[in-house]
Amino acid sequence: MKHLSSYFVATYNSKVFFYVFVLLWAACEGVIKLPENTTVPAIFAFGDSIVDQGNNNGIKTLIKANFMPYGKDFEAGVSTGRFCNGKTPPDLIAEELGITEIIPAYLDPNLKLEDLKKGVSFASGGSGYNPETPKLVSVISLSDQLESFKEYIGKLQGAVGEEETHNILTNSLYIVVAGSDDLANTYFTLGVSKLQDINSYTDLMVSSASSFVQEIYNLGARRIAVFGIPPIGCLPAQRTLAGGGVRMCVEKYNQAAQLANSKFSSEFDSLAEKLPESKVVYIDIYNPVLDLIQRPQNYGLEVTDRGCCGTGNIEVAVLCNKYSGTCPDDTKYLFWDSYHPTERGYRALVDQILQKYVNRFF
Template sequence: MYIAYMIVLPIFMKLHNSESSVTTFWLCLLLFGVHGGARLTLPKNVNVPAVIAFGDSIVDQGANNNLNTLIKSNFSPYGKDFVDGKSTGRFSNNKTPADMIVEELGIKEHLPAYLQPSLDEKELPTGVSFASGGSGFDPQTPKLVGVFSFADQLKQFKEYIEKLKRIVGEERTQNILANSIFLVVAGSDDLANTYFTIGIRRLQYDIHSYTELMVSSASNFIQDIYQLGARRIGVFGTPPIGCLPSQRTLGGGGLRVCAEEYNKAAEIYNNKLQQELAYLTKTHAQSRILYLDIYNPILAIIENPVQYGLEVVDRGCCGSGKIEVSVLCNHLLPTCSDDSKYLFWDSYHPTDKGYSILVNQLLEKYINDFF
């Protein structure tokens, strides 16, 4: 995610109305130095051999580490609670939802990035993540920050399938694809950044037409992976983006209240996405294409944090918690003394505790619907 950097970008772009100005902006920013066993009870005879993830920073397991982009998290304090305190490129203090889901299914402890340099081929049959922080369904979104688009992720997925065939053969590859759970997580960057904060799409679309563009792109991608063999596909809706700490800062006024215009946009998109996914399930044989609601669960936590064992929901643990994310959340800043009391780790991404609460709710509500 790249919310924090966008405070000055709209002003900068007005002064320099060209694509090169965006590149110059990022360079200037750099120069200024900111920088086990299954726990779930599944239906009888159900086999989930792998989890395969696409999307943005919520399930980016380190894909951006070697990209020429500022949208990274392979440095301290990210990963401070991960294995050996290692910063792997996960946008959290510890695990991501992808890690938690693959662990709850009893497949393996962590879901690796497909592009992880040290990735053992033995990991491929049990799943990988192609997700890239800062990406989105709108093709313009990843271009703005130089990360992998959904077209790029689809190309990598095709490469992955060919590698699987070489390792386990054609028949087992098709079995893995048909029975695995696919996670597709995107949309927040499209709305919060490309549409609202930078505003380049706002010049071309109202929110209704822009969300149509997003849903159309999401639908096309889902159909692409279906054609390649995916059948169990869970698509995350967007959260109440106006209540994310960075969006409170950018759009919530002096009191940093939730930016309701942003939340309304998320609701419009989610409603359209839900309808499209229901249609795709009906029109694609043997598919289970699910809409996974994260808007309402996260909003419930924000409105009543004590019920979930949390105390702070309006700012992150890193730095002031109001704007720091990615390179703005770095080893030069202090972090909170107890991140288990915080919903958010930085100004955009939840803590391990926050993710754990959300994932537990999602699995309890949706897991049987995949079968």
């Protein structure tokens, strides 16, 4: 069981923060008011479990969340494959922008035409910028997510025509959330740190991320939000595995995240100037998440060092199941399991971060 726990903990390093995702837009009361004559017809998501709406359900991997208690607070209490008790960042952003109530997984067998027009998620829990990261847990790589996006475009053109497809692609919001597993899982847990220094490793991550953004740009994306990496050393699972007896935040992990983020910030600021008519925006989630962890009372939260599922120290994916039990009130918790935030945690991040970035996309 100890080996199994370590396996899953590694798999989800820090993606958990990706919640932060929803930090892209200025949330007022209810639906966000966009600039006059501005539309955002759809939301598209790429990356890892923070924005995986259920794409892992139909593939052969242990990285799944389509069983209880996942989804217990979702619509009708359904376990959709979202790594959360309720809604995740793509849903919340779409909700705030007045697009739709939920963003489905592209591989959802019940996907309808109207869903295609309002956006989908191509993300896969356990994926990353390093091509080796998704291979380790048999999930969908970013290159395969890109192929699915191309397939999606073909379907959309067949349904609404080329002109409307162009309108949807160029005016929608694209969210890219990855990198946490590349560090927490591939680099630190699986020993890559003994073979390669962190500086060269993060260079490779940034190069891969930049190439991916340019590829979706070439396919029509213009408003692109690239999320940085959260303080992965403060995830409940990482505290348990590497934080010592008192479960402190693992500073070495956090420093690696900060190094990668500084490079992401420079790269995407530069890329935004090179790609005509683009709005490529680097989203800092490290500091907002850290503030949420250190000052939970400011956000109506109480518990930030463990998750709501089971003991909250290690349970994630199959280790968080119907036998695990849950906390009495998940609205008091930042984390749902040992890696991923609760819907309440995501919403708290939305209120704090969206306001900072909304104007940069228009």
